[in-house]
Amino acid sequence: MTGTAELHDRTALVTGGSRGIGRAISLRLAGRGALVAVHYGHNRAAAEETVSEITGQGGRAFTVHAELGVPGDAEALWTAFDKGLAGAGGEPGVDILVNNAGITLPKPITEVTEEAYDQLFAVNVKAPFFLIKHGLGRLRDGGRIINISSGVTRIAIPHISAYAMTKGALETLTLALAEQLGPRGITVNSVAPGFTFTEINPTLQNQQVLAAAASASAFNRVGRPSDIADVVAFVAGDDARWVTGQCLDATGGAHLGLRG
Numbered sequence: 001m002t003g004t005a006e007l008h009d010r011t012a013l014v015t016g017g018s019r020g021i022g023r024a025i026s027l028r029l030a031g032r033g034a035l036v037a038v039h040y041g042h043n044r045a046a047a048e049e050t051v052s053e054i055t056g057q058g059g060r061a062f063t064v065h066a067e068l069g070v071p072g073d074a075e076a077l078w079t080a081f082d083k084g085l086a087g088a089g090g091e092p093g094v095d096i097l098v099n100n101a102g103i104t105l106p107k108p109i110t111e112v113t114e115e116a117y118d119q120l121f122a123v124n125v126k127a128p129f130f131l132i133k134h135g136l137g138r139l140r141d142g143g144r145i146i147n148i149s150s151g152v153t154r155i156a157i158p159h160i161s162a163y164a165m166t167k168g169a170l171e172t173l174t175l176a177l178a179e180q181l182g183p184r185g186i187t188v189n190s191v192a193p194g195f196t197f198t199e200i201n202p203t204l205q206n207q208q209v210l211a212a213a214a215s216a217s218a219f220n221r222v223g224r225p226s227d228i229a230d231v232v233a234f235v236a237g238d239d240a241r242w243v244t245g246q247c248l249d250a251t252g253g254a255h256l257g258l259r260g
Contacts, residue, residue: 006237008033011094013064013081015039015131016101018047020198021148024225025098026050028233030059035090037081039064041101062088068101069123074130078138094138096236099128099170100148106203108159117162124166129173142185144236147174148228151194151251167192171247178245187244189235194251196223218253227252 012029016022017038027050030036036054038061040047047063054061062084066077085092102124105116132145139145149171152164171190178188195213197204204210204222214221231250234240 005033007096010096011035011037011085011090012096012098012236013037013039013094013135014098014100015068015077015128016041017098018043018050018063021193021196021225021228022098022100023050024229025100025232026061027054028226028229029096029098029236030054030061031057032233032237033059034096034236035060035062035085035088037062037064037084037094039066039077039081039101041065041067060088068127069103069119073127074134077131078134082138092138093140094135094143095140096144096146097132097135097139098146098148098232098236099131101127102148102166104160104163106160106163109161112162120162121166121169124163125169128170132173132177136181139186143187144240145174145177145181145186145188146232146235147171147188147190148232149174149190149192149247151192151249151254153192153247155194155251155255174247175245182244185241187235187240189240189244190247191228191231191235191250192247193228194223194254196225196228198225216254217251218256221252223250223252 012034014022014026017026018040026036026038038047038050051061051063064080064084066073066080105120147170150167153168153171174188174190181188228250231248
């Protein structure tokens with residue numbers, strides 16, 4: 001694969017790593033030499049396709065299946081990870097954990113049911129919390145935890161307020177864990193994408209919506225998954241060893257000023 005081999009001796013786990021931003025992150029980390037565990041919840045074909053692309057370019061990767069948002073999801077994911085890692089010939093343990101998997105709930109508060117709210121928090125907050133908890137014994141000193149947040153934690157978008165709350169929770173967790181894990185040389189950071197064009201984002205298929213989203217950025221375009229993956233790769237690498245407890249804004253300067 002192209003790129004440096006800075007991460008050649010490291011193992012990464014990317015949740016939701018088979019599509020969209022997660023896929024781009026998986027490809028980018030593999031391109032820098034990491035052995036990447038591509039997690040998926042439902043779409044096995046997409047995960048296998050991502051792994052095939054990585055291995056086809058000379059990289060190393062394997063799939064990990066576990067449904068999130070259900071009882072025992074974190075333990076099940078780590079069990080599948082351990083098995084897949086052994087099958088891939090990797091040494092036990094993990095160096096880079098990217099909590100990318102998540103769901104959204106595009107409804108105003110008046111339309112959000114308790115059931116939908118509970119499921120949203122189960123996937124977006126509870127799952128990464130316990131994934132980290134059960135992964136700390138596997139995470140090597142000097143490792144990286146990277147939580148994928150969102151620009152909506154600082155940009156008011158009322159119709160996804162519940163979703164924004166979940167990302168705010170992740171940013172708070174990031175801050176606390178950075179302090180706790182610092183003595184082990186482990187950095188903990190968040191990366192906050194803005195409007196990002198992916199094949200699984202039907203909203204941005206509408207040209208008017210796409211134009212409006214682009215106008216929010218200082219660069220007058222929406223983000224690409226590779227834009228986010230490059231920021232994640234930076235945080236995962238040695239150059240970011242002195243950066244922890246931070247939320248890196250990857251919104252393309254969304255809403256920096258008034259335009260139009």
